[in-house]
Amino acid sequence: MSFASRLAELGVSLPDAPAPAANYVPFVKSGSTLYVSGQISNGPDGLVTGKLGADMDVDAGAAAARLCAISLLAQVKAACGGDIDGLLRVVKLTGFVNSTADFTDQPKVINGASDFLVEALGDAGRHARSAVSAAALPLGVAVEIEGIFEIK
Numbered sequence: 001m002s003f004a005s006r007l008a009e010l011g012v013s014l015p016d017a018p019a020p021a022a023n024y025v026p027f028v029k030s031g032s033t034l035y036v037s038g039q040i041s042n043g044p045d046g047l048v049t050g051k052l053g054a055d056m057d058v059d060a061g062a063a064a065a066r067l068c069a070i071s072l073l074a075q076v077k078a079a080c081g082g083d084i085d086g087l088l089r090v091v092k093l094t095g096f097v098n099s100t101a102d103f104t105d106q107p108k109v110i111n112g113a114s115d116f117l118v119e120a121l122g123d124a125g126r127h128a129r130s131a132v133s134a135a136a137l138p139l140g141v142a143v144e145i146e147g148i149f150e151i152k
Contacts, residue, residue: 002085003084003085003087003120003121003124004083004084004085006120006121006122007073007084007120010119010120012070012120014070014073014074014077014084015070015071015074016074016078017071017074017075017077017078018039018042018071018074018075020037021138021139024037025037026075026078027075027076027078027079029079029151032088032150032151032152033091033148033149033150033151034076034079034148034149034150034151035146035147035148036072036075036076036079036146036147036148036149037075037146038096038144038145038146039068039071039072039075039144039145039146039147040068040071040137040138040139040141040143040144041064041065041067041068041141041142041143041144042067042071042141043067043070047139047140047141048060048063048064048067048141048142048143049139049140049141049142050064050098050140050142051098051099051100051142052097052098052099052100052103052105052106052109052142053099053100053102053103054100056142058105058108058109060142061097061108061109061112061142061143062108062109062110062111062112062115063112064109064112064141064142064143065095065109065110065111065112065113065143065145066112066113066115066116067143068095068113068143068144068145069112069113069114069116069117069145070116072093072113072145072147073087073117073120076147076149076151079151080151080152086151086152087121087124087149087150087151087152088124088149088150088151088152089121089123089124089125089126089127089149089150090117090121090124090125090126090127090147090148090149091127091128091147091148091149091150092127092128092129092130092147092148093110093113093114093117093127093128093129093130093145093146093147093148094129094130094132094145094146094147095109095110095113095129095130095131095132095143095144095145096132096133096134096137096143096144096145097109097110097131097132097133097134097142097143098134098135098136098137098140098141098142098143099133099134101133101135103133106131106132106133107131109131109143110129110131110143110145112143113143113145114127114129127147
């Protein structure tokens with residue numbers, strides 16, 4: 001089954017790739033490696049803001065991370081000329097969690113992205129990963145995730 005078909009089966013429609021918010025490009029291709037800039041937790045209802053350990057729980061954080069993964073795939077689709085099936089695999093994610101100093105469940109939050117990518121892409125969605133705390137993130141968002149992908 002193609003990635004496009006699997007996403008449709010899951011009821012996920014990839015949005016247009018978000019435009020950069022500052023002086024950078026959304027992705028860089030180097031050979032078959034695609035580096036995608038950090039994607040913030042933004043969905044159909046707007047930005048998902050909050051601080052884990054203060055005003056947001058792990059489940060809400062994981063849902064925000066899932067939105068980041070959808071935006072990452074939107075960037076991959078754009079980089080592949082509008083065809084998500086140009087993706088070969090997810091190589092690595094680095095997830096940043098807007099959290100209090102004593103919050104230690106960053107991996108559980110970033111699982112929202114990791115679990116979604118495996119559900120949507122199967123083995124091609126399995127990846128290496130880092131999940132780190134941030135005292136603050138752009139625009140007060142809860143999560144930001146950058147990714148490295150292998151493409152055709």
